[in-house]
Amino acid sequence: MTPVLDLRGIDKSFGSVQVLHDVDFVAYPGEVTALVGDNGAGKTTLVKCIGGVHDLDRGEFYFDGVPVRPRSPRDANALGIEIVHQDLALCENLDIVENMFLGRERTRGLSLDYSTMEEEATRVLSNLSVRTIGSVRRPVAALSGGQRQTVAIARAVLWDSRLVVLDEPAAALGVAQTQQVLELVRRLADKGLAVVLISHNMNDVFAVSDRIAALYLGRMAAQVRTSDITHREVVELITAGRSGKLGLRA
Amino acid sequence: MSTDTPKEQGAMKSGPVRMADADFAADRRQNDMAGALRDYWAQVRSGDLGAIPAILGIVALVALFTALRPETFLTDRNIANLFTQALPVTILAMGLVFVLLLGEIDLSAGVTSGVCAAVMAKLIVDSGQPWYVAVLGAVVTGIVIGTAIGWLVAVIRIPSFVVTLALFLGLQGITLRLVGEGGTVPVRDDVIVALANKNMPVALGWALAAACAAGYAAVQLWRWRQQHSRGLSVKPLQMVVARVAVVAAALLGGTLLLSQDRAPSPLITLAGIPWGVLLVGVLLIACTFVLGRTPYGRHVYAVGGNAEAARRAGVNVTRIRISVFMIASTLAAIAGIVAASRLNSVTPSSGAGNDLLYAVGAAVIGGTSLFGGRGKARDAVLGGLVIAIIDNGLGLLGTKAYLNFLITGSVLLLAASIDALARRRRSSAGR
Numbered sequence: 001m002t003p004v005l006d007l008r009g010i011d012k013s014f015g016s017v018q019v020l021h022d023v024d025f026v027a028y029p030g031e032v033t034a035l036v037g038d039n040g041a042g043k044t045t046l047v048k049c050i051g052g053v054h055d056l057d058r059g060e061f062y063f064d065g066v067p068v069r070p071r072s073p074r075d076a077n078a079l080g081i082e083i084v085h086q087d088l089a090l091c092e093n094l095d096i097v098e099n100m101f102l103g104r105e106r107t108r109g110l111s112l113d114y115s116t117m118e119e120e121a122t123r124v125l126s127n128l129s130v131r132t133i134g135s136v137r138r139p140v141a142a143l144s145g146g147q148r149q150t151v152a153i154a155r156a157v158l159w160d161s162r163l164v165v166l167d168e169p170a171a172a173l174g175v176a177q178t179q180q181v182l183e184l185v186r187r188l189a190d191k192g193l194a195v196v197l198i199s200h201n202m203n204d205v206f207a208v209s210d211r212i213a214a215l216y217l218g219r220m221a222a223q224v225r226t227s228d229i230t231h232r233e234v235v236e237l238i239t240a241g242r243s244g245k246l247g248l249r250a
Numbered sequence: 251m252s253t254d255t256p257k258e259q260g261a262m263k264s265g266p267v268r269m270a271d272a273d274f275a276a277d278r279r280q281n282d283m284a285g286a287l288r289d290y291w292a293q294v295r296s297g298d299l300g301a302i303p304a305i306l307g308i309v310a311l312v313a314l315f316t317a318l319r320p321e322t323f324l325t326d327r328n329i330a331n332l333f334t335q336a337l338p339v340t341i342l343a344m345g346l347v348f349v350l351l352l353g354e355i356d357l358s359a360g361v362t363s364g365v366c367a368a369v370m371a372k373l374i375v376d377s378g379q380p381w382y383v384a385v386l387g388a389v390v391t392g393i394v395i396g397t398a399i400g401w402l403v404a405v406i407r408i409p410s411f412v413v414t415l416a417l418f419l420g421l422q423g424i425t426l427r428l429v430g431e432g433g434t435v436p437v438r439d440d441v442i443v444a445l446a447n448k449n450m451p452v453a454l455g456w457a458l459a460a461a462c463a464a465g466y467a468a469v470q471l472w473r474w475r476q477q478h479s480r481g482l483s484v485k486p487l488q489m490v491v492a493r494v495a496v497v498a499a500a501l502l503g504g505t506l507l508l509s510q511d512r513a514p515s516p517l518i519t520l521a522g523i524p525w526g527v528l529l530v531g532v533l534l535i536a537c538t539f540v541l542g543r544t545p546y547g548r549h550v551y552a553v554g555g556n557a558e559a560a561r562r563a564g565v566n567v568t569r570i571r572i573s574v575f576m577i578a579s580t581l582a583a584i585a586g587i588v589a590a591s592r593l594n595s596v597t598p599s600s601g602a603g604n605d606l607l608y609a610v611g612a613a614v615i616g617g618t619s620l621f622g623g624r625g626k627a628r629d630a631v632l633g634g635l636v637i638a639i640i641d642n643g644l645g646l647l648g649t650k651a652y653l654n655f656l657i658t659g660s661v662l663l664l665a666a667s668i669d670a671l672a673r674r675r676r677s678s679a680g681r
Contacts, residue, residue, distance in 0.1 A: 073562070073564075074564065077564075089556070089558065089559035089562045089563070090559055091551070091555035091556045091559050091623075092555055092556065093551055093554070093555035094551060094552060098548055098551075102548065102560065102563040102565065103549075103563035103564035105545040105548060107545060110543075110544060111539075112544060112545060112548065115476060115477060115482055118482050119482065122482075135483070
């Protein structure tokens with residue numbers, strides 16, 4: 001199986017501080033890859049490199065097996081990479097449809113084509129088994145945290161994306177809403193997308209991921225199948241970079 | 251950390267999906283009249299007041315001034331007068347709505363209208379240019395001023411409050427230089443003077459009003475039909491019909507009022523809709539379309555709601571910021587032309603008085619939020635009427651100048667308080 005995303009030997013420095021050292025990272029279609037690591041391990045920097053926000057210093061970037069080099073968020077979007085940021089980036093005063101199409105509105109002549117946009121938004125939401133009939137015209141301000149996260153994720157898959165990166169999607173949610181968002185994350189992968197999930201919560205990681213990639217101080221400690229690793233081993237990889245035979249050499 | 255084994259949690263991966271459905275399914279509402287009214291009431295209670303304060307204000311003020319001055323306030327002549335009085339403030343406010351939608355402010359819009367009017371008057375009087383060249387000159391002046399403000403705010407990132415306060419002072423100097431100290435430039439061009447002082451033929455007024463009402467009904471019903479047939483969320487048909495009826499009644503009622511003969515002497519007839527009202531109508535339709543039905547309009551609301559989100563979604567935030575100041579100054583230029591037409595002259599203090607405060611007040615009373623992200627073009631018209639009624643009524647009462655200042659200031663504060671309280675209410679109700 002060709003990975004959707006294949007990063008090899010990524011280096012990234014900000015001034016004299018090297019944040020990423022020789023990082024390899026792979027994401028396969030139809031799988032959820034959890035990206036874990038302590039604060040400051042380089043998760044966000046890696047995601048920003050994937051999303052074209054930062055340019056790489058060194059390393060190879062393969063997308064669907066083709067070498068590419070996204071240098072702006074637009075480049076990344078054009079490839080089919082969508083990033084759902086932690087702070088959601090929704091406009092509360094606009095409704096669900098308007099948020100999903102923001103910046104890429106459908107028009108007919110000079111005028112917005114509301115009907116087509118609403119149809120497409122409803123279709124995407126129902127494809128994700130989120131039923132919103134009669135409510136896609138509600139302002140986002142009226143939605144709960146879980147519903148907002150759902151809208152943000154649905155927006156990411158509206159554009160024929162191949163890779164969706166979710167930055168701590170359940171960080172601010174309650175138990176039931178977290179469950180709901182994790183189910184949605186799982187469904188994205190089941191539809192054949194490559195999903196990268198950043199999370200601090202080991203329960204969430206084990207609940208939905210197929211692979212786990214652990215960063216430790218800017219180095220990739222290990223990337224293994226979730227079924228081949230235990231809870232304790234992941235925690236050790238995060239905190240010490242090593243666990244038994246896994247991880248970085250001393 | 252829990253003690254669950256990964257295997258147990260992994261069971262969810264293929265499990266059925268329940269909660270995501272339930273959470274959204276609860277939002278489903280029936281599209282009947284009672285449900286729609288309930289929704290609307292819930293919306294109002296949560297602080298989304300819309301046009302209610304302005305309409306209540308108009309009704310209350312009309313009742314108040316009719317009671318205090320029964321023989322003068324509600325006469326046909328005074329009503330027509332009131333409409334022309336409202337024109338410059340309304341046009342100025344319509345431009346400010348764009349700026350306020352971004353949560354910015356343009357304190358120089360009033361004096362911009364003065365400068366543009368001075369440019370127009372000088373072009374007619376000193377250079378002998380025809381009216382259309384003079385109007386073009388005024389509009390271009392407005393665009394240049396707006397671009398400068400927009401550039402300073404959006405690119406240099408000076409707060410709009412400071413930029414426009416500086417221009418508020420600076421531009422008065424330019425008007426003074428153009429008009430000359432203590433001087434007045436008379437405006438006698440027929441077309442310009444007709445704008446605020448002449449009326450369209452009664453028959454044409456009726457035809458236009460009927461066409462507008464029919465057009466509005468057609469657009470609303472066609473849209474409803476299309477949404478209904480495609481199975482999209484729609485308001486109940488009764489609601490759409492009621493809305494069309496209210497708008498049509500307002501249009502035709504206003505036309506009826508303005509079509510009465512209001513000449514002070516029985517020898518002449520003076521009737522019809524002032525041409526300036528038509529101008530406001532055209533601007534209202536254009537601005538409503540731009541804000542409500544174009545991608546540009548969506549982007550203005552988006553930047554006002556969450557600029558960072560708009561930027562990440564690919565909206566050029568800098569360009570949107572510059573553009574709203576350009577629109578505000580362009581409309582200010584038109585407001586200046588109408589004001590010059592009404593007064594038949596341009597003075598060094600044109601646009602420097604209460605105009606700007608009145609215009610901000612009009613937009614806010616109409617329902618545009620000072621905090622950005624909320625507002626419509628029609629707010630300027632409703633709020634402009636409220637302001638004009640206060641101004642006109644106080645004039646009829648013959649109140650002292652100091653009282654006029656106090657009352658107008660209080661009305662602006664009251665409107666801003668309603669806006670701030672409604673916003674607090676909205677955020678606590680999660681809207």
